[in-house]
Amino acid sequence: MxxxxxxxxxxxxxxxxxxxxxxxxxxxxxxxxxxxxxxxxxxxxxxxxxxxxxxxxxxxxxxxxxxxxxxxxxxxxxxxxxxxxxxxxxxxxxxxxxxxxxxxxxxxxxxxxxxxxxxxxxxxxxxxxxxxxxxxxxxxxxxxxxxxxxxxxTKAPAESEKPTETQGACSIVWVHSSEDESENSAATPEATSKSETTKPADTEKFGLISIRSGSDLQYLTVNIYRGTFYLGPSGGSDFEATIQDGELVYINGANQPIYGYVYEENSQIAFSENKDQSKAVWSVEDGNLALDGKQNAIACPAAQAGIYQVYWASNGFTCEGGLGVALKVQPSA
CATH class of the missing domain: 2.80.10 (Trefoil (Acidic Fibroblast Growth Factor, subunit A))
Structure with missing residues (x-):
């Protein structure tokens, strides 16, 4: 050779x-x-x-x-x-x-x-x-x-979505473009990226089920009772909502929209008629409900056996017997 x-x-x-x-x-x-x-x-x-x-x-x-x-x-x-x-x-x-x-x-x-x-x-x-x-x-x-x-x-990145390298730094930058943008558009890549981050895509109406392999929580339907999330026979109704401009929108019994947020003092998921109550952004990430891009749901046993209240443990919240769960989005019929 x-x-x-x-x-x-x-x-x-x-x-x-x-x-x-x-x-x-x-x-x-x-x-x-x-x-x-x-x-x-x-x-x-x-x-x-x-x-x-x-x-x-x-x-x-x-x-x-x-x-x-x-x-x-x-x-x-x-x-x-x-x-x-x-x-x-x-x-x-x-x-x-x-x-x-x-x-x-x-x-x-x-x-x-x-x-x-x-x-x-x-x-x-x-x-x-x-x-x-x-x-x-x-x-x-x-x-x-x-x-x-x-x-x-997943699908291959489109030409307009592939990362590019800055010269000499090997730094990954994600480039977004739109076929209908004109060459004279005033939009900048930074503005486009921020908009896409703070305003996730709106959704059709969906429900939620819990995912926790090897546990009693696997595939339980999320229901809403007394204004918060539960798993199991709580006596509430199946939860169905949409995400609009980053807001989790639920239509209550009076046919009025109320908006989901996390009550900071006890990490409880709550709803309010005031859409500005929550400063965070709801979205669907990897098929699951997320808040500010994170999935921090935890199911805590209630007093009655077989019922769990769902909290959002973004501030280190824990509970005795609690189990972390994913809240998987299920499109409504």
């Missing part, structure tokens, strides 16, 4: 950072995978069913940033959004986005794994975000939460 051929092969191999001592996992794909999004799972915790985003050249759980869309290429690299950027393990196992590539990523069913193993860790940040790590042999934080990465197939 010619020296130039060997050099080319070595150069190509050196551009990928892999695990030389480990055998490839059995489901490692040699062909490019479909595009997929990722959420984290850790039952009864603030990081359960949270969507992974790209932010500050890394992967985070955050109400800001770009929703992560990736695919696994033929060499096992985890590519970001159809670009030339990849996810790799950086300092202390931090999941970073840039030119470097860590190989042997694979999807084991819906679980995203590296080298056939799962060592996800979410470390809380001072601003309320969680920075994501692959902490196999490291301990980047003392109060981190172990997470699994659950992947779901």
């Amino acid at each position: 010619k020296f130039s051929t060997l050099l080319s092969a070595a150069t190509a191999a050196s551009s990928y950072i892999g695990f030389a001592s480990a055998a490839p996992v059995t489901n490692f794909k040699r062909a490019d995978s479909e595009y997929f999004s990722v959420i984290t799972t850790h039952s009864a915790s603030p990081v359960h069913l949270r969507g992974v985003v790209v932010k500050d050249n890394g992967l985070y759980l955050s109400s800001s940033g770009t929703p992560f869309v990736g695919r696994i290429d033929a060499k096992g690299g985890l590519a970001v959004g159809g670009t030339n950027s990849f996810v790799s393990t950086g300092d202390q196992g931090a999941l970073v986005v840039g030119d470097a590539v860590t190989t042997f990523w694979a999807r084991d069913g819906n679980s995203l794994k590296l080298n056939g193993e799962a060592y996800g860790l979410a470390c809380p940040q001072d601003n309320g975000d969680y920075k994501l790590y692959w902490a196999k042999d490291t301990q980047p934080c003392s109060n981190g939460l172990g997470v699994s990465f659950y992947s779901s197939d």
Whole structure:
């Protein structure tokens, strides 16, 4: 074999950072995978069913940033959004986005794994975000939460939605555009992004069911009783609402709209005729009800067996026997 051929092969191999001592996992794909999004799972915790985003050249759980869309290429690299950027393990196992590539990523069913193993860790940040790590042999934080990465197939990013890199910085910026925008439009990318963040898409009428695998709370219908959420036979009526301009809108028995908010003193979900009562934004994230992009519902046992009151534990609220749940949106008939 010619020296130039060997050099080319070595150069190509050196551009990928892999695990030389480990055998490839059995489901490692040699062909490019479909595009997929990722959420984290850790039952009864603030990081359960949270969507992974790209932010500050890394992967985070955050109400800001770009929703992560990736695919696994033929060499096992985890590519970001159809670009030339990849996810790799950086300092202390931090999941970073840039030119470097860590190989042997694979999807084991819906679980995203590296080298056939799962060592996800979410470390809380001072601003309320969680920075994501692959902490196999490291301990980047003392109060981190172990997470699994659950992947779901999604469509490929459109040309107008693909991340672009700023020169020399490998910084991911999400570019939004619209076919009907004129070249002289006064709208800026910053204004468009802010608008989309603060005003999620309006919804049709929907109900809610609780999701908590392996528990009595799995697939219970959310009902409204005395102005708040319950699971089980509370005597209330099935909850149905819409989201309009970020407001959770419920039509009461008097056929009047009332608006959902979280009462800060006790984390109870409540409703008011005053739509300005809540300063937060309701939305549907990964098919579940979210507030300011976060899913913090917790079901607390009521005095009567089989009934649970649902709270929103955004301020660290806990209760004896409480279980974190996802509130899955179910379109009304």
